[in-house]
Amino acid sequence: MEDELEKLWAGFSLTDREKQEVVMPTLDIHESMKKGRLCLLAQVTANKVVNREAFKSTMSKVWKPEGWIRFKEIGENQVLLEFQKEQDKGIVIAGRPWSFDRMLACLEEFDGCTPLKEIPFAFEVFWVQVHDLSLACMTKDVGVQIGERIGTMLDVEVDGSGVGWGQFLDIKVVVDITKTLIRGKFISFQQRQLWHPLKYECLPMLCFHCGIIKHAKRSCQKDDQATRLSEGSQPQYGAWLRTNLSKNVGSFSRTYGGVPDQPPQDNWQRWRSGEEILKVSGRDITNSQQHSNERESSKFQANDVGLGKIANSEGSIFQKREEIVVDKVEPKKEAPYLEEIMDNLGKISKSE
Structure with a gap:
């Protein structure tokens, strides 16, 4: 439908009155931009129209804000979220990714200068686990190198010394959900090249045919009779990309015995x-x-x-x-000496 409208508009011949430009002063949109600092844009990546009231009720209960949240529909499966308190908005951003009915609720920062139809909703934050790493490779530097090859690098879960020993190395990255998910990476270490699978925390529904979370169109281009997996062939994508381990067991440790660190000799x-x-x-x-x-x-x-x-x-x-x-x-004397008192009494008696 949108493609047809674009073709229709392209064939129009504009009149002189339609060609007149309206220049918008910056001061006129100042209040709107200021209000937008407490807003987020959200889109549910579903191939069908979702229940709007159920989405509003469910997400407001999940987020548990201290203030109110106002939902404003801006398109199909798209809403504008206005928060009363900035801290509630920060909690929602920090808890990404969010899902509704197993479908991703992709979030975007408020952008008052871009038309709504040009907002891509193409990127989302995920914690990605790198498995089967050697302990020597579970460091922040190694995590940064791997994260940069997955998406936009944000963080690596390590301790104060820069080491993240555990069952896996946890990396926070921004993933392009319109592209095929990366299932793993080859890592060369000490003249050995090993395959290290990746698992995604809180991964929503994705297409098992192409490995994409959000299709450019409603249906997958590979999901047809000619390209379906035949019997006996191995699927290229599946639920095994999702993990239920949201915390790295190895990242929590406790020290027993020994003497605590002493301050320097000063x-x-x-x-x-x-x-x-x-x-x-x-x-x-x-x-x-x-x-x-x-x-x-x-x-x-x-x-x-x-x-x-x-x-x-x-x-x-x-x-x-x-x-x-x-x-x-010297300390102050609280009372006269007894000897001085006796001398004074003696002097008085002799004078009398």
Whole structure:
């Protein structure tokens, strides 16, 4: 139908009034573009018209947003999703891919400058598992190289050291759903070339004849009587491309026993072991553990001039100036000595 309309429009001769151009100022669409930041475009890749109300009800329950979601139909199996809160939109994007009735719900960012019919809905994010890898190859660098040959590379599931040991290496990529899915890759390592199968997490329905998720037309060009698989032949695509393992078992580990990592030997560790370091005019003054009793009954006061650091007897660090003078203050006497009282009483009695 669309091809027929394009041919019909191509044969029209425009009048002078129809040729007049309407120039749209940027300010007139500013509010619309601002509102579009909280929107997504979605298309269900089905060969038939899906139940619109069922799609709205199901997806709103699956996403569980804190705010409301407004669904606006923009085409056949296409909707515009408007979110009340930006965090709800972020959760939907982070959880891709999404499926409805086993069919992919392909998402696109809001694009206010492109006509709806030109939005391709041709790309979707998938976590792809690379199986049968050696442990030495389960690294971020290897994952990036493989991911770049599958689609647009996004992420590799590894630990802090860049290693992703486990049953498989998990790679996040953007896949072109209008092309045949890649079933595996040959990887050469130490003069050995091995085949490593790929499995797709949350993979929706796809065509087992051509391996494509979304056809350019409603029906598959290879799905006819002449190209159907004959009896006894091996299918080229199937449900084995889909995996139920959404988490890499090997990526979760726990360490038992041993001594936890210690901080480096520095002034802080020396203080924790019973020593106190004070920086005075570029020199270290160390009060060792043998003076701990003396520190209990006395405190250090610092008069500062310039910019520098000083630690008090409790180990706190204060921002001070360059030169620091450290004076030891004797503890205050809480009461006069008994001897002085007796002397004063004696002097008074003699004078009387």
